[in-house]
Amino acid sequence: MSTAHALRLIAESLACERGGRLVFEDIGFSAGAGELVAVIGRNGAGKSSLLRVVAGLVPKTSGTLSLEGGEAEKSAPEHMYYCGHSDALKPSLSVRENLSFWRSYYGDIRLDIAEALDLFAIEHLADLPAAYLSAGQKRRLSLCRLFVSWRPVWLLDEPTSALDVATQARLAELMRKHLDEGGIILAATHGDLGLPPSQTLTIGGA
Numbered sequence: 001m002s003t004a005h006a007l008r009l010i011a012e013s014l015a016c017e018r019g020g021r022l023v024f025e026d027i028g029f030s031a032g033a034g035e036l037v038a039v040i041g042r043n044g045a046g047k048s049s050l051l052r053v054v055a056g057l058v059p060k061t062s063g064t065l066s067l068e069g070g071e072a073e074k075s076a077p078e079h080m081y082y083c084g085h086s087d088a089l090k091p092s093l094s095v096r097e098n099l100s101f102w103r104s105y106y107g108d109i110r111l112d113i114a115e116a117l118d119l120f121a122i123e124h125l126a127d128l129p130a131a132y133l134s135a136g137q138k139r140r141l142s143l144c145r146l147f148v149s150w151r152p153v154w155l156l157d158e159p160t161s162a163l164d165v166a167t168q169a170r171l172a173e174l175m176r177k178h179l180d181e182g183g184i185i186l187a188a189t190h191g192d193l194g195l196p197p198s199q200t201l202t203i204g205g206a
């Protein structure tokens with residue numbers, strides 16, 4: 001956790017093609033520890049694609065990406081959590097089992113399962129199969145993953161979608177805490193994240 005204070009995520013002249021079509025080009029940013037970058041733009045502009053490129057899930061067509069100040073033995077994506085539109089839950093596993101899976105997958109254990117579920121007030125749902133959760137409950141569970149293990153860079157794709165107003169405020173509070181601890185957040189959004197971004201990156205000319 002201590003290395004995070006020297007962290008800097010730098011992207012230069014990034015371009016991305018999907019399905020043989022150029023989605024964006026010449027995208028750059030530099031985000032240091034404690035910074036929130038809001039990624040904005042119209043539907044289909046490439047916000048999700050950018051987050052997926054940064055996470056190493058989609059190849060960049062050109063440009064450079066680097067993470068300075070990370071742990072030498074880890075790759076850049078190993079410093080990152082990617083929370084996409086789909087909540088990445090296994091429907092037949094219980095809420096607790098889903099979170100346990102991610103906790104052992106990510107390592108660097110931080111909170112226990114009950115503590116993490118409690119952050120988003122879903123501890124009472126721990127034994128329910130994920131398939132039975134409402135959309136907002138699924139999103140809450142997906143966000144709990146951020147807290148079971150420590151990863152300094154959070155890539156959040158419309159993190160407030162499906163969340164009620166109180167839970168959006170809770171997420172903003174927890175994002176603030178992560179930034180105060182030296183984390184970096186890139187969040188694609190069409191709305192208000194509940195805390196002011198350090199910088200705004202517009203994809204596709206909005």
Ligand SMILES: Nc1ncnc2c1ncn2[C@@H]1O[C@H](COP(=O)(O)OP(=O)(O)OP(=O)(O)O)[C@@H](O)[C@H]1O
Pocket residue numbers: 018019020023041042043044045046047048049050188
């Ligand atoms: N797997 C894929 N294969 C081909 N094209 C894709 C693929 N995924 C996304 N695209 C295309 O890439 C473009 C950018 O999509 P992306 O999801 O990154 O946009 P976005 O800015 O996040 O949109 P939204 O605001 O609607 O979520 C779209 O035109 C989309 O159709």
